[in-house]
Each structure stands twice: as C-alpha cells, then as structure tokens.
Amino acid sequence: MTPQAKKVNRLGLEVLNYRGSKTTLCAGCGHNAISERIVECFYELGVDPMGVAKFSGIGCSSKSPAYFLGLSHGFNGVHGRMPAIATGALLANRTLMGLGVTGDGDTASIGIGQFMHLVRRNMPLIYIIEDNGVYGLTKGQFSATADVGSKLKTGAPNDLPPFDCCALALKWGATFVARSFSGDKKQLQAIIKTAIARGAYMKEHEEPLQELDFVPFFEDISVEIPEGEVREIEMHDGSRLRLRKLDRYYDPTDRLSALSALEEAEKNHEVLTGVLYVNTAKPTFLEVLNMAEEPLATLPESKLRPSPAALNEIMEELR
Amino acid sequence: MTPQAKKVNRLGLEVLNYRGSKTTLCAGCGHNAISERIVECFYELGVDPMGVAKFSGIGCSSKSPAYFLGLSHGFNGVHGRMPAIATGALLANRTLMGLGVTGDGDTASIGIGQFMHLVRRNMPLIYIIEDNGVYGLTKGQFSATADVGSKLKTGAPNDLPPFDCCALALKWGATFVARSFSGDKKQLQAIIKTAIARGAYMKEHEEPLQELDFVPFFEDISVEIPEGEVREIEMHDGSRLRLRKLDRYYDPTDRLSALSALEEAEKNHEVLTGVLYVNTAKPTFLEVLNMAEEPLATLPESKLRPSPAALNEIMEELR
Amino acid sequence: MSTLEVSPAERLSGQPERPAINEFSIQVATVNGSGSQTANSVLMRAIFQMGIPVSGKNMFPSNIAGLPTWFTIRTSARGYIGRRKEVDFLVAMNPETAREDVMQLGAGAAVVYDEPLKLDALRSDLHFYPVPFDKLVAPVCPEPRLRKLVRNMIYDGVLARILSIEMDEVHKALEKQFGKKKAKAAELNWNAARAGYDFAAATFTKTDPFRVERMNATAGKIIIDGNAACALGAMFAGVTVVTWYPITPSTSLVESLMGYMRRFRHDPESGKANYAIVQAEDELASIGMAIGAGWAGARSMTATAGPGVSLMSEFIGLGYYADIPAVIYDVERVGPSTGLPTRTQQGDILSNAILSHGDTRHPMFFPSSPEECFSLSIEAFDFAEKFQTPVFVMTDLDLGMNNWMSDPFAYPEKPIARGKVLTAEDIGKLGGFARYRDVDGDGVGYRTLPGTRHPAAAYFTRGSGHNDKAQYTEREDDYINNMDRLAHKFEVMRQHVPEPVTAIREDARIGLVAVGTSDYAVRECCDQLRDEYGVAASYMRLKAYPFTEHLKDFIRRHERVYVVDQNRDGQLLGLMRLEFDAELIAKLRSVRYYGGLPLDARTVTDEVVGQEGL
Amino acid sequence: MSTLEVSPAERLSGQPERPAINEFSIQVATVNGSGSQTANSVLMRAIFQMGIPVSGKNMFPSNIAGLPTWFTIRTSARGYIGRRKEVDFLVAMNPETAREDVMQLGAGAAVVYDEPLKLDALRSDLHFYPVPFDKLVAPVCPEPRLRKLVRNMIYDGVLARILSIEMDEVHKALEKQFGKKKAKAAELNWNAARAGYDFAAATFTKTDPFRVERMNATAGKIIIDGNAACALGAMFAGVTVVTWYPITPSTSLVESLMGYMRRFRHDPESGKANYAIVQAEDELASIGMAIGAGWAGARSMTATAGPGVSLMSEFIGLGYYADIPAVIYDVERVGPSTGLPTRTQQGDILSNAILSHGDTRHPMFFPSSPEECFSLSIEAFDFAEKFQTPVFVMTDLDLGMNNWMSDPFAYPEKPIARGKVLTAEDIGKLGGFARYRDVDGDGVGYRTLPGTRHPAAAYFTRGSGHNDKAQYTEREDDYINNMDRLAHKFEVMRQHVPEPVTAIREDARIGLVAVGTSDYAVRECCDQLRDEYGVAASYMRLKAYPFTEHLKDFIRRHERVYVVDQNRDGQLLGLMRLEFDAELIAKLRSVRYYGGLPLDARTVTDEVVGQEGL
C-alpha cells in the first residue's frame, strides 16, 4: 500500500545525496570511476556528507571533488599545495572527515614536498592520488610518477625513475597505505571503505588517456583480479600495466616487509595493489598537538580571549 | 741554496689557494670542520678551484661556501632552492664541478621537494648536507631531520620522525651516497675525496650547537671510529649520538641492501656512516639530455643562431 | 560597397543589408575535444589563401573534452584583425549552447546548424541552413569511431559553398594541415568537406549577404600563433637553457620550441643538443634553474602564466638584486589565482613591474604581433644580458594561442650581444675587477663566468647585502650604493628599450596608449572615432617598460590620453601614475576591459566616446 | 636647561657643553653572542625605572656569534624615543670596530672602553674612561667559562657610576631579567656590576656632561618589543590556528606567542590547547594552512618577512579571489631578496598591496607602537573575518625586535566579531544562500563553515572562476560581476579601517604623512622644524591601507605634503599616486630613507628643509 520506498542508507540518505555536479572530465577517464566509488562508499557506509570536507589541488583529478559529495564543503586550492590547505582546515575543525583528491602531477611533481611533510605529520586525512602518470589538464606531459620508458603521444620517452608515493607514505609516517586500480571496482571499494573507517593515504593507479585535440570516447576499463594473482591490463593508449594483488597471507602491519614488497614488485615491473600497511597505534598530529576536542573554529569567545586578569598579569610582568 | 719551497699540490697550488674568507660561524661549529675537510680534499686531490662552482641555500651551513675555495665562483641563493640554481648552472656549463653545501633545514624542510627532484634527475653535483637537526641561523628550531624526542633549549621535544636524506637519495636515483660525522676527520676526508672523484650526494652528521643569546665557545669534537664498530659521541649540548661505521664487508653497490642497512640502523637508534651506495653505470641528466660536450654558456654565435636558410624554411612552412 | 549577387529569398525584418563581402565574422560553436580545431584552422587558412585578411580566435574551456567552445573567424577587407563582437555567421554544432548562441545574433545573421536542433523555430529574422551532419558523415567515413572527428569537416564544405570559399583552397589547407604523412586522414576529411559542399549546393539557395571574394592582401604572409613566434624568437636569439613547468596558455610556447630546437639546434656533426630544455617540478624550480643558468652564462629562459609568476617572485627578486639575466615569458591569462585559465587578460603588468618584496623594478617587453614576438624576443635576450637582470616578455592568451596572419619574420640584423663578460685574458689585462662597480656609468658591472681560468676571476654571488666587490656587507653605505646603482641602471634602461610605435594625428586633441594585443582594437577604434564621430585621435603603442620620453611627449601634446588596459585595475595606467608628474597624470584617462575575451574596437570606442561626452 | 654638578677636568676643544641631563644617547659596541644583550637590557631598564623616557635599539649582524653589534640607548626627558644618529656616550668593547666607532663620535662625547684597546690615543676632544675588564671580571667570576658572559655587566656598573644611574635600579632590573629561578646567575651578574661601579668610583673623576636624574615619566609603563605585543594582540584577538616558518625578524613574534598561549589558552579543566601552532615546512605551507584554517572558520594567522611574503604570493591571491580570511604579519626587513635580514625597512608596502598576479588589492594595518601592535592586531582579526580577506599587519624589525617603552595595553572593549557566518539554523530559515552574493551592498557575501549540518550549507571554494553561488563558471558576466564585487568590497573597507592620527597645525602650509615606526622621527622632526626653523608642519600618521577620506582632506588643506618612506622607491607615496587625483598628487613630496637603520628625526628634517629651501 505504501509507495515503493526509496533506497536509503542508515542516515536515511539516498545515493543521490552523495553525488555532485555533472562531471566535465573525459568519458572513460579513470578519475570518474574513482568518483563513483567514492559516492558508493560514503553512501554505503552511511557517512554524514555534511561532516566531510573535500580538498584538492589543480588538475583533472583535482576537479573531481566537484563531482561527488555535493553536500560536503569543498576546497579546490592551488596546484600542489592541497596538503597545506587540508591541514589548516582540519586544525580548524578536527571533527571534519578530510578527503583529499589529487593527481600525480599535483602530488608527486610540484607537490612532493608538501606531501612528504603531510605524511610526516600524520595528519588524519584520506588522501587519494589519482595517478595516470601524466598531467592530464595541461594535455599530457610526464609527471614524476611516469614509468621509465613510457611514451608521450609525441613519442618522447620518460627517462627518469618514478616516485612511488606509496613507498614514501609508508616510510615517513602514514598509518594506512593502499593501492588499487581504478578499474577494479571491488578492491577499490574495499580500500576506500577501510580508509573512510580510519583515515588513510592511498594511491589509485590509472591509465594515461590524454589526447592533443580530439579526445576519443572510451569505455571504462574494468577488471577483477583474484588475491595473490597478476593480471596484465591494456590501457586506452595501448600501453600495458601488470597488476599484482596482495595475497591473503600478506601482513599489512609490518612496515619493513611492506617496503620490501614494494621494492620487489618494482623490480618485477609489477604494480602491487591492496592494503599495504596499517598502523593503528600511532598518534595523529592533532593528538601530538594536544588539541581540544571541540572544533577550534567554533570555540566561544570565553575560550578564545583570556580574561582581563590575564592581561593585567602580563602587563605587570612587563613593568 | 734555494729558499725552502712552499708545499704545493700537483697543480702547483698551495693549500692557501683553497681557502676562502674568514668564517663568521660560531667557534666549534661542525660546519667549520667540514669546510676544512673540503679545503684539504680539493687541495690534496689537486682539483682546479677555478673549475669548481659552489652552491648553497640559506643558513649557517649555506654561508660556509664563502669560507672555502675562494678561487671558485659561488652562488648563495635562496632558502631551500639551491638544487634548482645548481641544476641551471651545470646545464649552462657542464664542465664545471658543482659543489653544493646546505643544511638540514634548507634541504629537508623547505627544500625536500627540490632535493628529491634533483636526485631523481641524477644531476652530477656533490651535495653536502651539514645536518645538525636544527635551524642554526634562526636560532634553533627543529628541522625535518631532528630525531624524535630530541629537545630544544626551551625543552620542547620533537615529535615527528626525521627524513633520512640518505635513504631518499638512495631510493630515488643518487649514484653515490655516503654519511659521515663532522668530527671524524679521516672518514670525512675519504668520503669527500671519493665524491670529488665522481660526483655524489652526501650528508654529514653534526651536533646542534645553537644558543639563544650567549654562544659558548666550543672546541671541535673529534672522533675516530674503527670500521664496523659503534661509538657513542657526546655533543656540545650534552645529547648523545651513536655512530656505527660500515664494516669492510659491506657491499655499497647493492641498493636494496643499502636501504635495509639504513632501516636496520634506524631501528637500533644508530647512525650509519660510510659510503652507503655507489653506482657507476647510471647516466647523468646531462647524458640523458644528449647535451653537447662544450659548455652551452660559451657556444659561439654560429651554434646558437640558426641560419637565414633555416628561418626561410620555417617561414615557408607557415605560409 | 558592392552589390550582392544573391538576393535573399525573403526580406528579413526590415534590416538593411550590410555590405558583406570579405567583411564579416563567422562563429563556430562546438564542444572541445571533438576535433573541431582542424576544421576551423582549415576554414581560416582557406580564406587566408584567397588573399583575404583574416583572424581566428578560439574561445575554449579549461577542461579537456565535452564543454562548449567557440571559434570565431573574422574576415576584413580593410585589414582589421582584432576581435569583433558581432557574429554574422553562426555554425551551431553544440546542442547545449545553440539556443543562447542563436538568440544573441543580430538580425540578418546566418546560421548553419545541425538539423535535429531545429533552430529555425527560434527566430524569423535570420538566415537558416540546416545540415544533417550525421546522415552526411556516415557514407564518407565508414569507421564509426572516426566519424565524430570527421563530421566537423562537413561544415567547412557547407560554408565553402555558401560563402564562396574556393574548394581548391580548402583542399590545399587540408594538405597543409595534415602534411604528407597523414594523407589518409587528409583524404577522409576532404571527402567530408566535399560531402558538405555537395549537400549545400544541392540543397540551399543562398539568402544571406555574406561571402568572400579573392583579394591580394595576404601574399607572402604566414599564419602562426604568438607562442610559436616567441619560440622562434628565443631560438634565433640563441637561447641555450630553457626551463619550464606546464601551464596554460604558455605550454605551447615551450612545446613548439622543443620541436624547433630538435630540428635546428642539434650539432650537425655530433647530433648533440646545443641547448637543454628541462621540465622542472614546479615554477620555483624552473625560475631557479633559469637564474642559475643565466648566472653561469647561458642565455636562459622560462615561460609561464600568472600563477607561475607568483611562485617565481622570490627568485626574480634575487635576480634583480644580484644582477642576473634571465628571460621570463608571461603569457597572461585571467587572474587572480587560477582565474579563467583559458581566457585572456593583461593582468600581471603592475605586479610584475615590482615583483618580489623590497624595492625592485623589472623591465617588460610587450609584443603585439607574432612578428614582434619574434623580434622582441631577440631583443629581450640581448637586453637581459646587457643589463644583467630578469626581463619579462609579456604576451597573453589571445596572442599566444590564437593563429595570426603575419608578415614573415626578418632575420636578425645585429649579432648576439652578450653584455659585459670578462674573459680570463681581460682579467689578466685589468689585473682584477669589482663585480658590482659601476665603471661605465650605466649601472652595469662587469661579470665573469664560473669556470673562467684566472685567479682573480671568481666572485661570490648572494641575495644578501654585498658591496661592489661582491663581498658580504651589512653597511648602510654599501647597501645604499648598491641600491642606487640598481635604480640608476633602471633609468639607463629607458634609453635602450624598444621605442614605441606612434601614429600622431596633427589635429588630434586626444590620444590613446596601449600595449600588446590591445593594438588591434585600438587601431580600429581610432578609425571608428574618425569615421563615425569625426574625432581625430593619435595613438601610441608601447613596446616596453620602463617608459621612455616619447610617452611623456605624447601625453604633453594631447589634452586627454586614454590608457587602454585589459584588466580591472588599470594597471598600465597605474605604472604611469607611479612615476609621472601630476600635470601629465591629470591628462590620463582609463579604458578598461577585463571580461577575458580578446579586446574589440567597439568596447574601446564606446568608452572613449562616453568619457568624451560625444 | 639645568646646571651641571660635575665640571670637566679639562675643557675639550672649545665645544660648548650641551644640556645633558636625561637627554643623551649611549652606544654599546660589542660582538654578538657575547651575552651583551643582558647587560644592555638591564641598563635600559634601570634608566626606565628611574622614570626617564628611554629607548633601546639593537643593531646586530645576520649571524649567530662573533660579529660586531651595536646597542644604542637614548634617554630623552622630552620623550623622544626615535633613533638619534649622534652618539654621546660610547662603550667600546669590540676591538674590531673600536677605532671607527671612536672616530665617528662628535667632539665632547665620552668613551668607556676596554683598557688594552688604548683608544685615548686616538683623539683629544673626547672624555675617556678606560676599564680593565678582564682584570675586574676574574675575582667576581671564578669559573673562567662564564667570564665572557658576565664581563659585560661590568660596564653597567661603570656607567651607573658615571651617569648617576641608581644601583638599586640596576639590581631590580637584574632580578627582573633573571627571574626567581636564575638567582645564581643574577648574583654573579650583580657582583660584576658592583665591581664595575666600585672601580669607576675609585678611579674616575667625571669629566663629561652626561647624566640621568630621576623623573616621573614612565610610571605604569611597560617595556616590550613589538613582536611580543603583536603576539599578545593575536592571543587576545582569539587566534586559534597559527602557522609559521622561522625567519628574522618575525621569529620571535611566534615564539612569544607560543609562550603566552601555553600559559593562557589551555583549557583549565582538560589542559588541552584551545589553539594549534604549527611550524610548517616553508612559507607556501604556512600560508596554505592559514588559508585552509581561515576557510574552515578558525581565526588564523602566520608571521613572516619579505622572502616569506614573496613565497606566499600565489596563496594570498587565492585568499583574495575566494574571499578567505587570514592575518599575515609582515615584520619587514631590508630587501630585496635576502637583503639585510637584521636591518629594518618598510620595503614591502607596495608589493604587498597588490600581491599576486591578476587584479588584487590587500588591506594593510600599520601599527607604530607596541600598544598598536596589540590593538591593531585585534582589529585585524576582526577585519579579516568581517571582510573575508587576507589582511597584512605591517611592522618592521625596529618595532618588532627592539624593546619599547609603552603604555600598558587596554583590554579590548568590543567582543570578537566573526563576520557573516551562517549557522544551520540560519540556513534553515533562509532556505539557502548564495556564497558570493552581495546581499548587504558591502561586497561581502555570507559564508558557512564546513561541518555545518544543513543540506543547503555546503558550497565549493575555488580559485578558478565562480559565480555568486560559488559554481564554476567561465562566463564573462559572472567573472566581471565577481571582480566588481571584490573592487567594491575594497572601497567599503575604507569606511572601516582604523582612522589616522592627525596633528593639524592651523598655521601649517606643509604636512607630513607616515606609517609605522617612522612616527617617532616624524614627530620629532615636526618639533625640530618648529624650534629650529620656525616652520609649522601638520602631521598625519596612517594606520591602514586602503586610505580614507582623511588623507585626501589632509593633502587638500596643505600646500605640500611630505610622504615619509623607509624604502628606496617611495612605496607609500606610490600607493597614493595609484589612486589620487592629479591635483592631490601635485602636492606630494617624497622623503625616503633606506639605509636599514631605524629612521631618525634629523634625516627627515634635513630632507624637508632641503626641499623647502629653508
């Protein structure tokens, strides 16, 4: 007798409430796939979008926060300096769930310094690097994560070794590090959900898709890899990517073995996916700072301005 | 019958010719000890100082290039961006021997991004980090290499993990990585000489020595450690440093074992010294760029400006 | 001006027919990433090849694919190649904007459109030509994957028919576009164009008044964008170290430079590069490398846009204070912040002039055409080394990224000038030197390059206080001497910057002053003032900052001088205000446009007319 | 003015004795890192405690130890606490500079010096007091390691004797300096001072005319440096997020803030910090964090100097364009580039006003005293949130790092003003909001903070084009609307910035205008003009940019107005030139000093006198 109930999550919100405005990225761009996963994960976990703040730098990937979680505040900052903005905002309001989305150019080229210092501080921020190995928005120059020997449309090869942001994050303080492939819906979902559950650094591997003028329309690349196995994926541009999924016996609490697993995969020209590292003990920067539990942003005047007596005391000392 | 000959090196230069102006650093500062080693090494190896270019950022350490190799051109740039200046200068004149000297604040705090990208490019530059764990020149704040738990004069402890610049350099492309202690004359000399012989990245460990107003006069700390052994050094400020010298069986050509040796030492709260890594095969950035052998700076006009025929050819294409 | 051969089938809402041979504008509305750029270039080039002055302006979004894009082509028998706001001929390919595009047209305009859009229902005062693009493309392009690309070429054919563009020239333009290597693609496109032409010929009776007629106004000319022209200038200036970080609209400057350098600057014998081009990790690094290279004796440059310049601020202050040459191309886009990355503005003039903390002043060159992009680039490199200082070459997105008709570039007459560099022999003769001593009275000291083999050659460069021997100092007198020398050097530059281009009308009581791409609008504006209002106006186009005496003279001889700025705050005017006497300032008026599109004459004219109370 | 009790033993070179009670200056020449700071502070404080107006200026090198340092103390019964160039009483401790220091003295000056330096041989027109410091220090300080430190305190004792400074006050000052906890150190120092006093008493016959006499002009006053005063201002303004990167001369601002916040801003119950202070990795990060925090609703600040501001340029442009509050303290030092890091200047005024590419304008507050450091800080935080924009608080090394006598600070009267922030309830009532819509006509839109629990609360902030709903746009009209709103907002700020301090002399034909620390010199200059030249001069000290109507009125009512700038290029004057009518500009004259020392009255007076042709 009741009309068919709309599907809602535990907060009573529909998946619609987790979407953003229409994407202006290219059809088939892996960034869109990640945006979709973000929508699903936040919806399914029933996260209050009004308690989330989105952060990004500049790039195609960095535009994507406009395309999900429309009920969340978002800040699309300047190129490569998202970590600083996110840090400031989360200091201002530690109750926010911070979600940063950037690109490999944004993070590994111009932004590697801020990225490393962010990691070092262990800021509680979900940090997603949508890594396609190139600068998409400026039409396809190499970023600092491009593989040695990978080629631009013009044929120019990349001669420099890639920064592995996962390894950096691992080595310098991140407490959750995972990698997936934008086309592996299941794994990506699982990882994003874990990250949401505890705050994390992540890096999603993707395909370079840029063109010079004409941008072909691509279908999403989709793949499912069993645990412990390797699959070779063909990208839109014809290049190939060997993905190895961590097996079930992998222990993600051991930082050193995580590092060597990455080294090992690098040697075999494989990209390791899965949850690489988890550390639940380490205090976040907010804890290190011994900050009040309430958001600083909305403290009442009584907590912001010391009393006249305090001023007198100080003046007396200075006499 | 001839008056006693002055001691000269193979170029006929005296050690005097390798000195710079009088240091304005604090007495007992480890930076001075390193300057002295630089003077000795360049003198003893008979390097032509007129073929050397010195680079630095900003800081006490970065001032030191004025205090050695007075016959070399020097460039004391801006804070944290020495790698860019050095890269540009060495591109302009690839025949120069580049010698960069900076501090831990200069390299690991503000400059970590440029440092990593420099390493990634494998620029042929001797890069010495005079690491005292603090900002000397601004009176003693922590840098990003300060050990966890180390304390400022004010008693404030450092809570954040240090960047290990040697590990970073190792992991992302440096072809010579070594570490020493400013007080270990012999080892430091040996390392600097090897670096001069082939171009390298190095990091010298030192002691924080800053004071707030009154700067005590200290004698140089001097130490000699046998290979493979550990010594605990007491610093001017009373803190202690455990130095482990690599033993003679260590194989510096294996990047992975170098990385794990560093990890191992970190776990044991030891600082590993010695030549950590050497790679003689990897092409430098200059080679990757396929640059002419002559310095670009002094190419004749005939090599700089294409012919009228070339211009005509281009104009024709554009018609 | 001439009679029309075709008379419209129906009279449109009492609009008088305008003269429309070689004097109209076309706008193609499409989405980016759909491959329309080829079709648009071919169209423009075909008209150009018919000897008709033409200009093309691409208005594209800051994303990669799927958003609205407009390309306008203006033909002008009278040679006006600035933007014209009015659209005479619309090609409506984008369903999203078609309605608004059509509604904005003036009465009597013509519209070629994708038939399913049914735009003819919107208005009755336009000439409509519906084209079934999808139907036409299928037979000429069997591979469905490529149809989206080739589809646009159909409108080239349709337009060729309706506007009397010669199909031969379309064919030639296509061949030029694709080169020998892509003959296959060229053929596909040619078939599409033909299909469009044939369809139009079979279907339409021409009702609009617009068409082209062969002229002889483009003979010998080239088509090139300003960024490529700057790249050529840099190459012929002998640039050796190029550092950059990608940013719209400067990216294509370095990317063309790469292409040209690969062809023309490798050693013919060894095959080695007589240059280095480095994509840096960001703009702090790119300018740092350029400064390092300039210090070590390279001719160095970097190219960027507003956000990059902001990041370069600290280093450029170092370059100023330590007397280090470098050329910085600032291809301006709409600021502040990220702003509108794919729109044009002259928004960095004031901040660049005084960039960085402390007292600084930086010279700027303002090319207004591809020719000047070439020639002023060469001058800029000489200037930077002559005065040992960072020099800005200021262009903008309009100049940099649009294709321009241009006279071919003249091979530089003067040899490369490297400024005051002492060799080991010089030092030997002089017995030494003081790096920052003003020996010649021009504020410029002599320098040596690192690697110079003489014991007195070395000096120590620093951004901290230094005396004339380049030694560290904190002395009041040393500091003041050095700063005064730098100020004097800037004064001396006034005698050496490129002179302005001046068109004095003896009877003029007003004058206009502009830089860069404002040139086209201002020249046309002067004609509009004369033809429509009977007002004589002189015009001075500056090529450089610091200003020269010419500008003061120009202001003196006029009652009022309109300074044209493509920014909100009247930045060029601001620079004049900073230094001129009050009596000159009293004569200055501001004309500002800052909407992000290339400046058009009507905007300037209306503003001047309004302020003059005409 | 009063008779001297001591008559000089020998008449010195016919110099007339100047009145010298409480009206002279002392200079202590030493090397830095030698612990002289304590001795100097104690000296200054003892005089202050005797009720005599006093000021101290530290001229120190940019290194840590071993280079020449000068500390000058000026006593002034008339209350002039600006720098005075002439030194009356030299304490020569530094062998390296002693000769030059002595040679620069005017005839009749006095010199206390380290005996082995034998300075009395240099001139015969000075009063010399040789002191065997090493001999005196040994008995009072058995531990050789500490002698270097304590040695300086001896001259405090010597000076106390010669200048009639009360030893009780020296003792009190010492106790103040060392606090209860360091009683041991205090005692050691006290013994040294006593040794100096006793030695002088036993040895010297006073021959110079300088001495102090108790007054009552400092009762209730405090001594504080401007950086600490700014820190207190920020704390009482309710700052919550402080981000910084160390740089001279701003470092001590944040370091004092840390100390005060630790004491006064932890929750009394939980002990937790009601704030966060973060040492960032560089200035790009520190301003980025401050902007992020300001966006999320914190009262955020950062503190830096010129090189830092240059690095912050891109982010501050973002703050302007996206309407984000933040307070930036710029403690100015001598630029450009690294410049003279330990010298003072007002060199960032012009570049900060228009910082970043594109059209921008940033408000600046100019405190001139510790009191204003406090009160204008509080205003600045309110202003930043009220107008949702980055605000500069401009001080300089002179104000920031020197100790100043000051009235105690008044507790703020007004409650904290957080500007237009909508809560979830507000949104509920309004049914929604448009972030950048100018609802109130002041150019300031309403904002919500992230975390606001209402489905219509969120908006998306970006440095790219946005319409009034904060949506992405590349439309010409949206862009212009937004830029016009920002320009209008800046105009509205004129009504809300702190008003200038004006001293009109009805008979004055000339006026002076200045900001910040120029105040002391200019006020004294006005008196000099009156007393020495019989010229009346009005004076306006601006507290803020944008300028208000007051300034225009001030210029209008005078024939000529001298704008005093502590920089080479007349930057404050430049800002006026950018916006004023020519008739006002015609009246402006420039007085510039840029040698890096605190400005002194004589320099200003001489310049005005010269230009006035007096």
Ligand SMILES: Cc1ncc(C[n+]2csc(CCOP(=O)(O)OP(=O)(O)O)c2C)c(N)n1
């Ligand atoms: C300071 C600055 N420099 C350069 C740019 C130009 N720019 C915009 S996006 C981008 C690269 C983005 O690459 P990435 O982060 O990998 O994102 P993608 O587009 O590949 O998703 C660059 C260089 C800019 N916006 N700002």
Ligand SMILES: Cc1ncc(C[n+]2csc(CCOP(=O)(O)OP(=O)(O)O)c2C)c(N)n1
């Ligand atoms: C852009 C900029 N920010 C800050 C400073 C101030 N500063 C000068 S040196 C320095 C730290 C130097 O530390 P380090 O590199 O470790 O050198 P050290 O003095 O310890 O040898 C800082 C922050 C500066 N000069 N420039």
Ligand code: SF4
């Ligand atoms: S250009 Fe590349 S990164 Fe950008 S939207 Fe298109 S496919 Fe994605």
Ligand code: SF4
């Ligand atoms: S402050 Fe520290 S780093 Fe600087 S010179 Fe002194 S001891 Fe060395």
Ligand SMILES: [Mg+2]
């Ligand atoms: Mg990318």
Ligand SMILES: [Mg+2]
């Ligand atoms: Mg250090």
